[in-house]
Amino acid sequence: MRWLASHPLARCKAAFGAWAAAFTLLLWCGGPAAQAQIALAARHPPPVILDDARSPLLDPAPALEWTDPQGQATLAQVVAGQGGFQPRQPERIHVLGTSGVLWLQLRLVRPTSSHSEWMIELPLPPLDAVTLYQQDPAGSWHGQSAGDRIAVASWPERGRYPVFRLEVPPGEARDVYLRVTHNARSDIPLRIASATNYGQRMQLAYLGLGLVFGGLVLVIAACLAQSWLYRDRAFLGYAAYASTIALAMAAFTGAAAHFLWPHSGTVADAAQGGLGLLSAAAAILFVRDLSGIAARSPRLAAFARWTGLLVPLLLAAYVLVDRPIGTVVLGGYLFLACALNLVIAWRAWRRGDRPSFWVLLAYLPMGVAVVLTLERIFGLSPASWANQYGLVAAMALQVPLLLVALSIHSRERHGAVIRELALSSQDALTGLLAPHLFHDRLRQLVVRHRRHGENAAVLFIDLANCARIKQQHGSAVAEQSLLRSVIKLRRLLRETDTLSRIGEARFGLILERAGTRVTVMDRAARVVAAGKMPAKGTKPDVPLQFHVAAALLDEVEMDTPELEAALATLLDSIPATTRRPIRFVGEVATEPLPPLAHGEDGIPLSEGPASA
Known part of the structure; x- marks a missing residue:
């Protein structure tokens, strides 16, 4: 036994047993401090090496x-050491509620060769509040806070979402703690990046947002200009809708809290949901008016109208009630608005409304983005680019597509207005100037002649055989003869001449700067001769017999009514079988037709002035 006790192995076992007993007694007698130190050493997170x-x-x-x-x-x-820290699961959905707090602990190790500055980011713009606790060189803890409920002006690093600068001296290891509060069901994204990398990503992000918002501002300005230019309220409504969309996008991305209201955490917290509700209501009312569904489905149009007008009550509910309930209100209304717009656009497109096809194209990606966003809002999926910025991308795509729909709608509407105006300014059959406009131009011409001595000629032209054509061949051939008359008259006119249909088979013609009576006689002779020329491919081939009454303002001193009455009386006095179809008001001697020659196009050409 003595030999066994003196054996080296036996002596080692005895020494180890004595050391273990002493260590156990030390833990028992040393108190909770030693136990806490060992427990703290056992729960350190994996170290994060901040190496350049x-x-x-x-x-x-x-x-x-x-x-x-x-x-x-x-x-x-x-x-x-209080609290059961566990390894972090990045995609875990946290349900903190109104009183819960999420604590995060990180172990940061910075080598002596590291010279870059490092940032810790929580890229979630709707995050309510987060506080970062770090130790200063003296070992004291100090906190920095940021979040949606805190004014951006008081953040340590101003931006679209909470970002903090890490204070870890080279060659040391530090623990940092994050205290996070967030009412909505969501995962909490967390990343660490160098200051250079963070700056580059922020520049690219703001560049993309700047392009989107710049395009929206141009669209809004163009709609305002078109609304003022065309007096079209539809463009004004779209400008208001696009402005709401732009503000909602700015709130969702955090840009609004950064630039528009950096001194109010209350506004920043309520703006995202409030502007989301407003943009959804504006979308419902805009699509309802654009599709014209009220004329086809009055009940659906009434439901859409009251759904859009319900938004003030929903805004009050979102602001006053607890945020989880407000989030449910927001998500439900966004889904209802998107579904309602899709139904309206589908029904209008099925009935042949062309703009509604573009509305349907605009809201299909919006519907997908809304579903993804609702999944993130209700905690059904972790935060990702698709459910964070998919709604922004869908809004950016929606704006130009809806503008195309509005442009088509406006063109169709203005086309109808133009056609309506044309009916009041043009003859329905021939497309010539309406009689009242012809009389106005003639009155202006007489006034200019008296003031400035500008010479002009006024001609009344009758299709003398129109009644006989109608009697022998019917109304269709008579109307065809009138259209042939218009074609022949237009071929002989200049761009400055004015032609109008002032009677059933009577035309009025104003020749500005007409020159002498010989020139006017030549133009009238061309008209008479063109009517006798046969028309190619026309059956029956009916000749057109024109009678012309003309007046030169230099030769007659009459007011407009007297001049029109004199021309009409002269034209009515010409016999149907006359050999003098051209006559002048106030003429003393008869002037025969000038000799004519036929041109290459079959239209007679005058070879010289009429002989006395």
Whole structure:
């Protein structure tokens, strides 16, 4: 036995047993402090190496997490080891409610060779509040806060979402803690990046947002200009709708809190849901008016109208009630608005409304984006680019497509207005100037002649055999003869001449700067001769017999009514079988027709002035 006790192995076992007993007694007698130190050493998260040579972006960052259901734990208690920290699951959906708090712990190690500055980001613009706790060189803890409920002006790093600058001296390791509060069901994204990498990504992000918002501003300005130019309220309504969309996009991305209301956390917190409700209501009312569904489905149109006008009550509910309930209200209304617009556009397109096809194209991606966003809002899927910025991309795509629909709608509407105006300014059969406009131009011509001495000629032209054509061949051939008359007259006119149909088979012609009576006589002779020329391919081939009464303003001093009456009386006095179809008001001697020659196009050409 003595030999066994003196054996080296036996002596080692005895020494180990004595050391273990002493260590156990030390733990028992040393108190909770030693136990806490050992427990703290056992729950350190995986170290995050802030090395310049490694990847400048850690997404997601490894950490430990613990949810405090009551939100009563303090930083001192958390540092002391209270709380069941577990390895963080990046895609876990957290349901914190109004009182719960999520604690995150990270272990940061910075090598001595590291010279870059590092940032910690929580890229979730709707995040309510987050506080980062770090140690200063003296070992004291200090916190920095940011979030949707805190004014951006007081953030340590102003931006679209919470970002903090890490303070880890080279060659040291530090623990940092994050205290997160968020009412909505959501995962909490977390990434660590170098300051250079963060700056580059922010520049690219703001460049993309700037292009989108710049395009929206141009669209809004163009719609305002078109609304003022064409007096079209539809463009004004679309400008208001696009403005609401732009503000909602700015709120969803965090740009509005950064630039528009950086000094109010209350406005920033309520703006996302409030502007979302407003944009959905504006979309319902705009699509309802654009599709014209009220004329086809009055009940659906009434439901859409009251759904859009319900938004003030929903806004009050979203602001006053607890945010989880407000989130349900927001998500339900967005889904209802998108579904209602799709139904309206589908029904209008099925009935032949062309603009509604573009509305349907605009709201199909919007419907997908709304579903993805609702999944994130209700905690059914983790945050990703698709459900965070898919709605923004769908809105950016929706605006030009709806503008195309509005342009088609406006063109069709203005086309109808133009046709209506044309009926009042043009003859329905021939398309010539209406009689009242011809009389106005003649009155202006007489006034200019008296003031400035501008010479002009006025001709009344009758299709003398129109009644006989109608009697022998019917109304269709008579109307065809009138259209042939218009074609022949237009071929002999200049761009400055005015031609109008002032009677059933009577035309009025104004020749400005007509020259002498010989020139007017030549033009009238061409008209008479053109009517006798046969028409190619016309059956029956009926000759057109024109009678012309003309007056030169230099030769007659009459007011407009007297001049029109004199021309009409002269034209009515010409016999049907006359050999003098051209006559002048106030003429003394008879002037025969000038000799004519036929041109290459079959239209007679005058070879010289009429002989006395």
